[in-house]
Amino acid sequence: EYVTLYSFSTENWTRDEEEVGALMALLEETIRRETKTLVEDGVRLKVIGRLHELSERLQKAIAGAVQATSGGTRGTMTLAFNYGGRAEIVDAVRRLVRDRVPADDVDESAIQKRLYAPDHPDPDLLIRTGGELRVSNFLLWEVAYAEIWATEALWPDFSVSDLDQALNSYAKRERRFGR
Template sequence: MISPSHIAIIMDGNGRWGLKKYNNRNKGHYYGLLNINKVIEHCIKIKIKYLTLYTFSTENWNRPKKEIDYLFFLFKYFYKKNFNKLNKNNIKIKFIGDLKNIPKDLKIIIKKIEDKTKNNDAITVIFAFNYGAKSELVNAFKNIIKNKTKVNEINEELINNYLYTNNIPDPDILIRTGGEKRLSNFLLWQLSYAELFFINKNWPDFNFFDLKKVIKAFGVTKRKFGGLNE
């Protein structure tokens, strides 16, 4: 049975969960945030080395300002409430995305988190924050051109080196909660050979047993990468 080293998750369904339980989308975002801690702990238990969480997309700016402000407030709350515990548990934290356009106070927090956890190695948790796969690729191609790369030097390895995920292995598994079946502009390059699991549960209800089921299903999958398994 094979084990994954990198799991990526689209944490969908928070707002719907909040509306159903409390008639309040923000309540769903709050409980979804609490579930992040649990899932990180679950991943450490089963020895996952990388976990990437789709936290805020470039398209999320189209949501109502009140909801965006609350999401940013939750990020600051998560940092204040959990940082010491995450650091103590040897968790390395990275952020990927276009961080130039986010509020200055969030940039300062992100830099502190990355600096203080850079030597931790129990698991690397990657927050995709103000992230969009198409803008990541556009950014990569602009930088390739800026560096005056010759056409015959452009290959997959070179493009990988210009992505936000440089030096991070591609995900083995993508999990999307919330019942939807789409990638929503998430890691389009990196997920080219990931196994996809769509869970008919909203993110706040996703638990250890759901994660174990996915790992078990992955473990018996024959990954051919375009070839044949005779």
């Protein structure tokens, strides 16, 4: 019911300016092109990250797509854009401070409520493409008990067959949640 895609990390700003510009343009173009399909398919779009650091034009495109898909009931697709797991935790702590939450009242629930997508369930499965065996600053709080599946396939080449393999592997696992 929920899928989150890591589209652009807070660390990606250090890339070549031309590459960053191309990625921003690609996101805007993709959002404008795919919003109608998401609406038709009943998929709600959510975008998480430090969106206030994006151009006003891109913020408007994102807000328009999120609003247009807000009635979707068949699933939620979240794009993590200008996102970093550490940045998300820092931002949650800043919200705790701004909300003047007493130290004795700070617990997992208080932090969870201040994450970028507090209403989303934690991921059950983290799929890593490109043969990487690390979480790469992605949903650090949320993936605490996620199962991880890795493939050598690069993201653009990730296929339905790869997804089937990941889901079949996941289905055979016994979730222990730290126990």
